[in-house]
Amino acid sequence: MQTFFIVAILLLGFLITFQIAKASEYVSVIRGEEKAKRQTNKVNAFIMLAFLILGLIGVYYCNESLKGKILGEAASNHGKHIDTMLDITIALTGVVFIITQVLLFWFGYKYQESDKRKAFYYPHNNKLEVIWTVIPAIALTVLVGFGIFYWFKITGDAPANAMEVEITGSQFKWEFRYPGKDKTFGKKYYKKTTGDNPLGQIWEDGANRDDIYATGEPMHLVVNKPVRLVINAKDVIHDVGLIHFRMKMDAVPGTPTTMWFTPTKTTKDMAKETGNPDFVFEISCDQMCGKGHTNMRGEIIVETQEEYDVWMAKKESQYDKLFNKKQPATTPAPDTTKQTTSVTMSKPNH
């Protein structure tokens, strides 16, 4: 019923508008078209000026009401560079925006048709052309310079002391792998993937023995310690988006990618800073990956080295979980049968 009313009102409003528009056409014919044209010209020139002024006020108002909703200070070293770069660009483009928009609408108002004025025949001026070729070129050189400088810093090699975490996207979840004590990831082959071996780790590779697999829980990182993420995807392209760190990298099936950064604030720091006790660093999927794309969410906990070590000590590697069950009798896993068969059948072969 509500829809019906809305449609009816729209139609009615439209009919009225149309009738007025039609009538104004007839009136202009009766009153003399030239005169009518001049009047509408004036009205539109005035609206143009009004649009400019209200528009600029609107831009200011929009900024005032929304700036509090965008992110606070970046929580990573790279993020700070990116924010600096963003500030420089906003300042520069902001100046150009205001100058050009003001000129555009001001000219539209100022030089509206009038009997008193004759248009000025002004087909070209090479000096002016050179000026507005060179000035933008210089401004852009500055932006490109800053941009590429930071770009190489961000995309360059990770520091030697960086920790590594592997993150794998699939419809519609994130899985993590930590390299364990040997600080090396074991080899994988996607055809080895099974329910118990979701990443397709090759068990013959000794480096895999201590690799820790985790999913459905936050990724743990250490504050002020560089981290290099090795990014994979199983099925379609995903993207690891870390907005608080201002980082982003696609996860491409068959082509591992990497990115590194140094988290500079712990989750607790951020909770204090934002005044939000439930603050979490979120991992968002930024590359459309199917119907669950919207909900492909992960979390990161940034903590101190001590906290991290405590957490890590409790973790058991996937290999141990599958093949070296410490207390099989006391804690039967939900799918014990499958696990035992896989142990007995696959361990000798691998």
Add this chain to the structure above:
Amino acid sequence: MSDTIHIHPGSVGHDVAHDDHHHGHHEQSFVTKYIFSQDHKTIGKQFLVTGIIWAVIGGLFSVLFRLQLGFPNQTFPILETFFGHWAEGGQIKPEFYYALITMHGTVLVFFVLTAGLSGTFANLLIPLQVGARDMASPFLNMLSYWFFFLASVVMLASLFIQTGPAAGGWTVYPPLSALHQASEGSKLGMDLWIVSMALFVVSALLGGLNYITTILNMRTKGMSMTRLPLTIWALFFTAVLGVLSFPVLLSGLILLLFDRNLGTSFYLSDIVVNGEILPNEGGSSILFQHLFWFLGHPEVYIILLPAMGMVSEILSVNSRKPIFGYMAMLGSLFAIAILAFLVWAHHMFVTGLNPFLGSVFVLLTLLIAVPSAIKVFNWLTTLWRGNIRLFPSTLFAIGFVSLFISGGLTGIFLGNSTIDIHLHDTMFVVAHFHIVMGVASMFGMFAGIYHWFPKMFGRNLNFTLGYIHFWVTIVGAYLIFWPMHYEGFAGMPRRYLDKSVWKSFNNFGDLDAMITIVSIIVFAVQLMFLFNFFYSIFKGRKVTNNNPWGSTTLEWTTPINPGHGNWTGEIPEVHRWAYDYGKDGREFIPQTEPVGANESKH
């Protein structure tokens, strides 16, 4: 109307003689005049009307998914009435949401802003403004429209199949678009999408080759290349871009078709989908992105250049001044056309692209800002000290410049790879390209329609409705897209239909509702424009003046309702450039007027 003219460019006397012959196949029945017409003007109108129908469909899709975005918790029973299982309980299902945005993008980018915009105005204006009786090959030109029509039919059909249309985004990145298991939209809908696009590419190539040939070979006597109106130059570069880049898209799509149906591995490698291990190894899904964006980026300029050309023309005519810096405008069009081919990888900064390669693309991308800036300053100087008639066409042209500035400047953010890391695939991108490519080109198209409507139909549009149309649309466009930049700054990813599970992006609730309401209003106003358009075709006030805007260009030397062949007598000869407005105290001097002995030089 003398519709029996045989097209023989350059031999005018011959044409006239043909009038008296009895060529049975030249008799114009309803079918040959309005359906399988070879008259470029009719073909232009066919492109326009088909484009309009698609614009309504594509626009309606955006209103539907805006409902979901603006009011995620509300149910709209009417949606279930129309879409059945796609909107059970009155809420749009995710699969359907992605189908809607995919179709919205595909339809608007290709069917509306490529076929509807450059198809319409290239067909209408090229022969009329260069002084030709028709296109180089009217028959291929007709085929160009009918291939587009076929593409439309296939795409439309894909909307009605059980598994729905393609739903992997308009960029159809594999593996999502390649794996039937990955999404409903990657089943039959995706095959139909590829077939439709293949037909579309054929149409674009037939059209483009015709435009290029016509512009190069069929200019009337005296019409040197540097006397061409900027519309023609823009359409020329558009056609060149299309001819060089559409085949690359086609090749990319054919490989995708192979991967989908024949078990090849061009784009597929190491895939485990829904627990199923696929045999494909060694492919690269990034390859597709390179092929896609090699078209995809020039495509942006295929959409934008015709609008730039028309805006240049309209601003000059209606400020009664020559376009400022004709050669600079030409040079910047050329520079943009070249650079358009060298920047595609800026869409791929975060795909794992080699950082050095990325930095090269940063440089080339930001280089485009230079010719763009030249154009903006030249438009501004064209308005300066003019005597501006603010017709709806002028307003839309000025609106174009405003939007082009706004959207162009945000392009500087995204083209710089460092900032792109943060803003990539966020709502900032959505705001950027909608303003600079979508709405701005739409404005160029509206400007063109208001300006050339009298030439197309011999009648006038209602201007009062035109003014309402303009002001509501520009205010609406800024209200919709300006705040979206802030969502992007906040990192809100695009293509999220519901932010309720997120802690970082769910604080813009009211804003999305506001945007949705404004977009509904703007959509309604477009319908009002369409009413004006179709009403005026039949009932608008008749044009009484051959040259209603006091223009110098050739199309206004034809009769008010030109027949097939455009000029009744000989094709006029051209003696000057297209922009002698306000010269030597005269309001305008048509291109056909010989240069006087005492005339000042420019």
